[in-house]
Amino acid sequence: MPELEPAGKSFAHIRECSACARLLAQQRALRAGLKSLAKEQAGAEPPARLETALLQEFRRQTHAWRGRPAMPVRETKTAWWLRWPAWASAAAVTAALVLLLAGGRVGNKHAPSGSTAAEAETASYLDSGFVPLPYASVSSLGTEPDLVRLEMPRSALVTLGVPGAADVTGDSVEAEVLLGDGGVPEAVRLVE
Amino acid sequence: MTVPETDAELLVRSRQGDESAFLLLYRRLESPLYRFALNMTGSPASAEDITQEAFLALLREDCGYQPERGTLSAYLFGIARKLVLRHQDRNRPYVELELGDTEWQYPERAAGPDPMREILEREALELLRRAVVSLPRRYREVVVLCDLQEIDYAEAADLLGCPVGTVRSRLHRARALLLEKLQPRREPRPDPNTWNTARSLI
Numbered sequence: 001m002p003e004l005e006p007a008g009k010s011f012a013h014i015r016e017c018s019a020c021a022r023l024l025a026q027q028r029a030l031r032a033g034l035k036s037l038a039k040e041q042a043g044a045e046p047p048a049r050l051e052t053a054l055l056q057e058f059r060r061q062t063h064a065w066r067g068r069p070a071m072p073v074r075e076t077k078t079a080w081w082l083r084w085p086a087w088a089s090a091a092a093v094t095a096a097l098v099l100l101l102a103g104g105r106v107g108n109k110h111a112p113s114g115s116t117a118a119e120a121e122t123a124s125y126l127d128s129g130f131v132p133l134p135y136a137s138v139s140s141l142g143t144e145p146d147l148v149r150l151e152m153p154r155s156a157l158v159t160l161g162v163p164g165a166a167d168v169t170g171d172s173v174e175a176e177v178l179l180g181d182g183g184v185p186e187a188v189r190l191v192e
Numbered sequence: 193m194t195v196p197e198t199d200a201e202l203l204v205r206s207r208q209g210d211e212s213a214f215l216l217l218y219r220r221l222e223s224p225l226y227r228f229a230l231n232m233t234g235s236p237a238s239a240e241d242i243t244q245e246a247f248l249a250l251l252r253e254d255c256g257y258q259p260e261r262g263t264l265s266a267y268l269f270g271i272a273r274k275l276v277l278r279h280q281d282r283n284r285p286y287v288e289l290e291l292g293d294t295e296w297q298y299p300e301r302a303a304g305p306d307p308m309r310e311i312l313e314r315e316a317l318e319l320l321r322r323a324v325v326s327l328p329r330r331y332r333e334v335v336v337l338c339d340l341q342e343i344d345y346a347e348a349a350d351l352l353g354c355p356v357g358t359v360r361s362r363l364h365r366a367r368a369l370l371l372e373k374l375q376p377r378r379e380p381r382p383d384p385n386t387w388n389t390a391r392s393l394i
Contacts, residue, residue: 026371033320034339040317041340046226046243054218054247055211061251062209131208161204166197 130178130187131162146179149191157190164190199264203250203257217264218247224341225268231336232276234325242275262350269351273333280329323373331366334359 014021152175157165165173173190180186197205197213199220205213225246230239246268249255257267324335337348338359345363349356 026374027367030320030367030371030374033316034335036313037317037320037324038340038342041227041231044223044227044230046222046240050240050244051215051218051222053244055215057248058206058211058214058251062211158201161201161208161210166195166201 129163129189130176131189132187133185145186148177148179149174150177151175152188157188162188162190200257200259203264206250207255217250221265221268222247224265224343225272227341228269228336229272229276231324231340232272232329232332233279234321235279238279242272242279245275246271262353266351266353270353273352277329319374320370323370326373327366327369331362331369334362335366335370338363 014024151172154165154168154171154173157173157175162175168190176189176191177185178187197216199217202213202217202220206217222243226239226243229242230236233239233242249271250257250268257264261267324332324340327335333352334348337343337351338345343351345356345359349359352359
C-alpha cells in the first residue's frame with residue numbers, strides 16, 4: 001500500500017494532528033497485517049486428493065470420448081462477414097485440397113476389408129501422430145483414406161492442438177491431411 | 193528454445209484426451225484458484241469444492257471457454273466467483289467480529305523471538321482474516337487478489353472483468369472498511385468524511 005504513505009509536507013501535519021497520526025498508524029498496522037496474512041497463506045495448496053479425483057474424472061471422460069471426435073474449445077460466434085479472413089483461409093485450404101486430389105492420390109493405401117480392419121487402420125493413423133479435426137468422424141476414414149500434403153497456417157495447427165506445431169518457426173508449415181469418405185479432411189499431422 | 197505452451201493450447205490438448213496436458217494445466221492454475229476460494233469463503237472444504245468444480249467445467253462437453261474473450265485463468269476465476277456466490281447463498285455470509293474493548297493492533301516487529309508477540313500476532317491475524325471474510329463480496333475480491341495474493345492491479349482487473357480504476361477504488365474502500373470493522377464497538381464509527389480528509393493529506 002505505498003499510496004498510504006505520507007509525502008512531502010504532509011509529515012509536518014502528521015506530527016501535529018493526532019487524528020491523522022492515529023489513522024496513519026492504523027493503516028500501517030493494516031498493511032503489516034495483510035502482508036503477514038499473505039505470507040501465511042502463500043503456502044496454502046489444495047489437498048493431493050483433489051488432483052487424484054480430477055484425474056480419475058478426466059480418465060472417465062476420456063474413456064467416454066473415445067471413438068468420438070475431439071472436443072474443440074468453443075469459438076466466439078461472430079457474423080460470417082466479420083470472419084472473412086478465417087472464411088478465406090478455409091476456402092484456400094479446400095481449393096488446395098481439390099487441386100492436390102486432381103493431381104493424383106498419394107500412397108498409403110491398404111486393402112483390408114471389414115469394420116475391424118477399418119478401425120485398426122484408423123487407430124494406426126492416430127498412433128502415427130494424426131490429430132482428428134474438430135467435428136470429424138475418424139470412423140469415416142475407411143480402409144483406404146487418402147493422404148495429401150499441403151501448406152497450412154501454423155496458427156491453425158496450433159489451434160487444432162497438433163503436437164509440435166507450437167515449436168515450429170514461420171507462419172506456414174507443411175502438414176499431411178487424411179481425407180475420409182467423400183474427400184472430407186478428417187485428421188492432420190505436422191510433416192517433420 | 194521451446195516456448196511454453198499457453199493455457200489455451202494445453203486445454204485443447206486436454207480435450208483431445210492428453211492427460212499430461214490436463215495435469216500440467218491443473219498444476220499451473222490450481223494454487224491461485226484454491227487460495228482465492230479459500231480467502232473468499234474462509235473454508236478449506238468449500239475452497240476444495242470450488243476448485244474441483246471449476247476444473248470439472250473444463251472437462252464438460254459444453255465447456256464455454258472462448259479464447260477470444262480472455263485468458264483461461266480469467267475464465268476459471270469467473271466460474272470460481274459464481275461458485276463463491278452460491279456458497280454465500282447457502283451459508284451465512286455475515287461474520288461477527290468480537291473485538292471486546294481493545295483496539296485491533298498488529299504487534300511491532302521484535303528483534304528476536306518473542307512468544308508474547310507471536311500470540312498477539314496470531315490473534316491479530318485471526319481477527320483480520322475474519323474481517324476480510326466479512327467484507328462485501330466485491331471489496332473482499334480485490335483485497336484477496338491484490339493484498340493477499342499479491343496480484344497486480346491489471347491482472348486483478350482481468351480476472352474480475354472490470355477496469356483497473358475500479359480495482360483501485362474498490363481496494364481503497366475495502367481497506368477503509370477493514371479499518372472500520374477492526375475498531376472496537378464502544379467507539380463511534382469513524383466518519384467517512386474524516387477518512388477522506390485524512391486520506392487526502394497523505
